[in-house]
Amino acid sequence: MTDQKNIRISAQLMRDWARKCLEQAGAASELAKAMAENLVAADLMGFRxxxxxRLRYNLNCLQDGSSRSNGEIKVLSKRAAxxxxxxxLLSGLYVMPKAVEAAMAMARHCGTGTVVVKRAQHVAALAVYLEQATExxxxxxxxxxxxxxxVVAPFGAKSAWFSPNPFAIGAPTHGQPILFDVSLSMTAAGKVRxxxxxxxxxxYPALITADGNYTTDATTFLADPASVLAPLGGxxxxxxxxxxxxxxxxxxMGLSQLGRYQEQAGLDANTVWVQVVDPSAFGDLDEFKNQAQAMVDGIHATTPINKQQPVRVPGEGAFKVRQQQLQQGIExxxxLWRxxxxxxxxxxIQLPAN
Amino acid sequence: MTDQKNIRISAQLMRDWARKCLEQAGAASELAKAMAENLVAADLMGFRxxxxxRLRYNLNCLQDGSSRSNGEIKVLSKRAAxxxxxxxLLSGLYVMPKAVEAAMAMARHCGTGTVVVKRAQHVAALAVYLEQATExxxxxxxxxxxxxxxVVAPFGAKSAWFSPNPFAIGAPTHGQPILFDVSLSMTAAGKVRxxxxxxxxxxYPALITADGNYTTDATTFLADPASVLAPLGGxxxxxxxxxxxxxxxxxxMGLSQLGRYQEQAGLDANTVWVQVVDPSAFGDLDEFKNQAQAMVDGIHATTPINKQQPVRVPGEGAFKVRQQQLQQGIExxxxLWRxxxxxxxxxxIQLPAN
Incomplete structure (x- = not known):
């Protein structure tokens, strides 16, 4: 590809290609399949x-051993819920669906189910794991x-303490689920890059320079000393x-007991809190969906500031992009294609033809 | 009091006085005690x-029957966690400590415990219930x-859909706990009033006018059509x-199955999600505290933007105010004294002398 035209290509072809690349880098078959699937799932929803x-990064991690190519997850402790x-160091792309599954099993018995996972390599987009529960x-x-x-400063500081902290929820309605996935900082490091x-x-000014000024200048993120991300609220x-x-x-980090107390600088694996709630423990599932659907309908019925921009419910943008890309191919x-x-x-391993 | 000087008076004297007022308005002894205690607890922490x-409001609610003066809480459904x-319609000031207690009992067995409470009258400041768990x-x-x-608009709207949504967490450390209690809108209705x-x-511009403009003009909140609160993030x-x-x-609202689907306009009782997590279900409590304390110490060690304003950990302001007011009396x-x-x-029922 030497021109600048975007490529459109079927999700299934890209999944197969990525899986083969990951297998060649050493990932066991089941692992490579989940990793490819969930990376492509993020593309499908527009979480580019x-x-x-991030395939290159995942291949590198497998090759240098910072992501394990096979093995078991260890359950370190448990109670009923x-x-x-x-x-x-197994990939989060492989571990997260298993964590959601285990959390759902506990929720069926206890009302909620929680799995805290430490040392999961590259969890990627939380959004891709939510529908497993809402379905x-x-x-x-x-x-x-x-x-x-x-990389994220606490309020009032011009140096960082927090890691990027993505936060996501999913909930069923009578139609498509409510899906929400954001960072708790004003912007994410990926967007700055x-x-x-x-x-x-x-x-908007989402970075704080070493001088303590809020700035829109992304290049300050590479300065020495570098700017840091501002927390949500600015x-x-x-x-x-x-x-x-x-x-x-x-x-x-607190519950997993692996965090800053250890001073293990450089450990870039993720720690994840996954909690599932079974609404049928509180009453009829359909009654929950009535309430959730009323929220969706009510938000749609609010008066937009700009008539050309209807008020949206979290997740709608991602569904629209996915629907379109499933029909026309991922763009x-x-x-990136280069x-x-x-x-x-x-x-x-040859890329599929578009 | 005809002058403008602030009053300093002992928390215990104000608790006793408020309890007597609430009893005279019909509240059963145990109820009046909890209501007085938790209203004064909010004053002590600076949540004015x-x-x-809000004593006047609580007395009115007891007298007009919108807050029940005695009776039992009904458990509508349960699973292990x-x-x-x-x-x-019992006061949230009375019900919340019981909900935290019940959640802790479930957490000891299951790792987490959750109580969703609907139709609790005036829960007031969530912050006052947190230490019961962190202790x-x-x-x-x-x-x-x-x-x-x-009163809160969804993003992109100039009309309201959401209620005020306070959100609070508490966590133990080796020293004073981390306590955090905020609204999820840019400001709270009480601050506008x-x-x-x-x-x-x-x-800062936290209101959206009927014309769709962000404004700092608080009086627009009383205009017709009124301005609405902007969601956090602005x-x-x-x-x-x-x-x-x-x-x-x-x-x-979703889990409690009492919300907008019913279209019960005017129901101003609260619905509350209380979840307790027992860190000892994941490992040693002391290890959790090590991590939490490392966060407190690390945040304190960040570089302040303004050298005169050290970076604070959530809860520190409230503890300082409480400590001072316990020693010198609530201000x-x-x-308000009038x-x-x-x-x-x-x-x-005569006010205590200051």
Whole structure:
């Protein structure tokens, strides 16, 4: 590919290709299948920074041993409604569906089920794991932290303490589920890197420079000393984002007992809190869906600020993108496609023709 | 009191006085005791809008029957780790400590314990219920919604859908616990009313007018059509606040099956999600505290933007205010004291001398 035209290609072909690449890098068959599936699932939903853009990273991790190519997950402790797992550097793309499954089984007995997973390599987009629960009529909440990464400042600081903290929920309705997946900082590191690559400023001041100023200048993220991400709420309300980041890190790193106390700098595996709630423990599932659907309908019925932009419910954008890409193929930028072609050359596994 | 000087008075004297007033309004002894205690607890921690400022409201509710003066809480459904309660209009100030207690008992067996309470009258400040769990070495999370109230706009709208949604967490450390209690909107209705009373603008644009403009003008909240509260994240990132409000309302109104689907306008009782996590289900409690303490110490060690304002951990401000007020007496403004004097005149129960 030398031109700049985007590529359209079937999700199934890309899944198969990615799986073969991951297998060649050493991943056991079941592992490679889950990794490929969940990376492509992120592309399908429009979470581009967590899709095949990260295939190279996953291949590298398998090859240098920072992601295990096979093996078992260890259950370190359990009670009726909770389990602590050590993924022992297996990919989160493979471990997370198992954690959701185990949480659902506990929720059926206890009303809620929680799995805290430590040392899961590259969990990618939390959004892709939510429907596994909502399709079974369950609510799910996920939080993810990275013990070895510190890029988000607490409120009032110009140096970082928190890791990026994605937060996600899913809930069933009578129609498509409510799906929500965001970072608890003002922006994510991936978006800053994208802005740098595209030589664009950020759309709003989400970085705090070493001088203590909020800035839209993405290049400050590469300066020395570097700028840091502001917590959600920003200059006025960043104490709210700080508390939400603490919620994430206490419930993940704290409960898993693997975090900053150990001072294991450089450990970039993820720690994840997965909790499933079974609404049928509280009453009739259909009654829950009535309430959830009333929220969807009510939000749609609010008055938009801009008549051209109807008010949306979280998840609707992702469903729309997925529906379109399932019909027309996933759209990859020419730049990403060139990266994938390099992988194809290195592995000798030919990319599918578009 | 005719001058404008603030009053300093012992917490215990105010508790006793408020209890007597509540008993005279019909509240059973145990109920009046808990209500007085938790209103004064909010004053002690500096949550002024949820302290004795709301005594008048609570007395009115008891007198007009919108808050029950005695009776039992009904357990509507349960599994090993969850319970759904109907408070049947008993005060949340009385019901919440019982919900935290029940959640802790389930957490000891199952690892987590959850109580969803519907129809609790005036829960007030979530912050005052957190230490009951942290003192037992447990983590606690609370969310509260109000089915009959709609004042927060979803992102992109200029009309309201969500109720005010306070969100709180508590976690033990080796020192004082981490306590966090905020609204998931940019500001709370009580703060807007305070700004109106003081004829001040809001410190940042947290309201959306009927024209769709973000404004600091608090008086627009009383206009017709009225302005609405913006979700956390505001003009750029309000989709994050919208998702967080949905988290609160799905997990409270949705699970309790009492919400907008019923169209019960005017029901201003609260629905609350209380979840306790027992860290000893995951490993040693002391190991959890090591991690939590490392977070506290690490946040303190970040570089402040303003050298005069050290970076704080959530809860520290409240502890400092409480410590000071326990020693020197609670500080009440002259304006609030005059309101309390009116109650004293009406009830014939004399205010303690300051």
């Amino acid at each position: 920074t967590h899709g095949l853009m 909770v389990q602590l797992w050590d993924a022992d 079974q009529g369950m609510l799910v909440q996920m939080m993810c932290a990275t013990p070895g990464q510190q 994208k802005a740098i690559a595209e030589q664009q400023p950020l759309p 200059e006025q309300l960043g104490y709210k984002g700080t508390g939400l980041c603490l919620f994430s890190e206490l419930w993940t 990859y930028t020419a730049a 990266q994938l072609e390099k992988i194809a050359q290195q592995t000798g | 809008t949820h302290g004795l400022m 969850v319970q759904l309660w109907d408070a049947d 037992q070495g447990m983590l606690v999370q609370m969310m509260c919604a109000t089915p009959g109230q709609q 305070k700004a109106i009373a003081e004829q001040q603008p809001l410190p 003009e750029q990132l309000g989709y994050k606040g919208t998702g967080l409000c949905l988290f609160s309302e799905l997990w409270t 009440y403004t002259a304006a 309101q309390l004097e009116k109650i004293a005149q009406q009830t014939g």
